[in-house]
Amino acid sequence: MIVFTNQGEIDPRSISTFGVSVKEGSNPIGFFGTGLKYAIAVLLRTKHKVTIYSGLNEIRFDLKNSSVRGQEFDFVTMQTNSGEPVEIGFTTELGKCWELWMAYREIACNCRDEGGDGSYEFSAPDSQAGVTKIIVEGEGFESVFGARHEYILEDAPAFVVGNIEVRNRPGNDFYYRGVRVMSFPRAGIFTYNDTCKLDLTEDRTVKEQWQPRYRIATAILRSNDRAFLRSVLTAKDDTLEAGLDFHGWGIAPSEEFLEVCGSLVGDKLTKLNATALKVWTDSTKRTVAPKEIQLTAVQHKSMEKALDFCAKIGFQIRGSYPVKVVESLGEGTLGLAHDETIFVAERVFHLGGTKQLAATLIEEYLHLRHGWADLTRELQSFLFEKLVSVGEELVGEPL
Numbered sequence: 461m462i463v464f465t466n467q468g469e470i471d472p473r474s475i476s477t478f479g480v481s482v483k484e485g486s487n488p489i490g491f492f493g494t495g496l497k498y499a500i501a502v503l504l505r506t507k508h509k510v511t512i513y514s515g516l517n518e519i520r521f522d523l524k525n526s527s528v529r530g531q532e533f534d535f536v537t538m539q540t541n542s543g544e545p546v547e548i549g550f551t552t553e554l555g556k557c558w559e560l561w562m563a564y565r566e567i568a569c570n571c572r573d574e575g576g577d578g579s580y581e582f583s584a585p586d587s588q589a590g591v592t593k594i595i596v597e598g599e600g601f602e603s604v605f606g607a608r609h610e611y612i613l614e615d616a617p618a619f620v621v622g623n624i625e626v627r628n629r630p631g632n633d634f635y636y637r638g639v640r641v642m643s644f645p646r647a648g649i650f651t652y653n654d655t656c657k658l659d660l661t662e663d664r665t666v667k668e669q670w671q672p673r674y675r676i677a678t679a680i681l682r683s684n685d686r687a688f689l690r691s692v693l694t695a696k697d698d699t700l701e702a703g704l705d706f707h708g709w710g711i712a713p714s715e716e717f718l719e720v721c722g723s724l725v726g727d728k729l730t731k732l733n734a735t736a737l738k739v740w741t742d743s744t745k746r747t748v749a750p751k752e753i754q755l756t757a758v759q760h761k762s763m764e765k766a767l768d769f770c771a772k773i774g775f776q777i778r779g780s781y782p783v784k785v786v787e788s789l790g791e792g793t794l795g796l797a798h799d800e801t802i803f804v805a806e807r808v809f810h811l812g813g814t815k816q817l818a819a820t821l822i823e824e825y826l827h828l829r830h831g832w833a834d835l836t837r838e839l840q841s842f843l844f845e846k847l848v849s850v851g852e853e854l855v856g857e858p859l
């Protein structure tokens with residue numbers, strides 16, 4: 461069983477009454493009245509046993525099935541000591557979409573707000589005057605408790621950038637004041653915790669989904685840690701950081717941010733975030749100028765063939781944007797859309813010939829034409845729709 465202990469005796473009315481939130485701490489992270497009710501409902505629904513000691517008083521929770529207008533509900537009941545169980549005004553439908561870890565989050569946050577903590581116990585604890593103990597029994601909750609560091613941060617940050625704490629480990633989750641409030645589709649190379657006020661929904665998740673990325677990006681713009689900046693700005697395409705948008709926020713970048721971008725540009729654009737590149741060019745008024753090469757006769761034929769193919773399937777690249785073949789765009793980078801120009805690394809001709817060249821041209825053309833970033837749903841949807849359209853042309857009739 462898991463036992464949460466803190467000083468002070470919880471008022472039973474704060475359990476059974478909505479709209480009661482009284483915290484001892486100066487900067488609470490939980491919502492004591494409402495969150496505890498949600499947690500109790502979730503735990504009872506998932507077949508856990510919940511007991512609360514308020515000082516010497518034992519409070520037990522159970523369910524009572526009842527019908528309302530022909531529909532069955534499990535009403536939560538509360539029994540104090542040897543008194544009769546009393547319905548307390550909510551059912552297990554409360555927090556219906558909550559996961560078990562959310563119940564842990566609520567109880568743990570409330571406990572920490574009151575200066576307490578949770579622990580494993582092998583036997584039921586005794587009641588104690590002046591102390592509140594919340595006891596949860598059940599394997600599911602014990603498993604969640606074992607992975608509690610995933611839901612509430614327990615370690616110190618490696619460093620802080622503005623209001624964002626940075627932990628030097630990869631992770632999919634975004635934290636607010638140490639509590640998980642959002643999961644990103646792609647893992648970051650760092651883990652981020654926001655300490656500034658952030659609006660949350662009723663289930664304690666981020667209300668406005670754009671806010672975490674915005675806050676991380678603007679913190680990075682202001683960072684003066686060159687090693688951190690280089691890691692972020694050269695992050696691989698399948699990471700959170702690679703998809704961050706640094707441009708257009710009206711925030712002046714730090715000198716270190718511009719210096720790192722400049723060094724990466726000088727290093728033939730070694731996997732530099734495209735929006736960071738835009739910040740650099742806007743701020744320094746300098747342009748990207750990778751060394752252009754003269755095509756061989758074979759390369760020229762391959763380029764013309766690729767452009768002809770693109771036109772036949774609906775991508776009028778020839779005449780829309782200049783195409784420049786350059787010595788290199790950095791490790792792993794085959795194409796770049798920048799300054800209304802398509803840059804292609806010479807390496808493309810050696811990797812996959814005309815087929816790879818056509819694919820690179822189409823990708824960079826779409827970046828310029830529509831402004832879509834890599835690995836976005838908009839780009840993915842367009843390519844699938846285009847694939848179907850090409851298939852229709854091949855079979856000679858619409859679907």
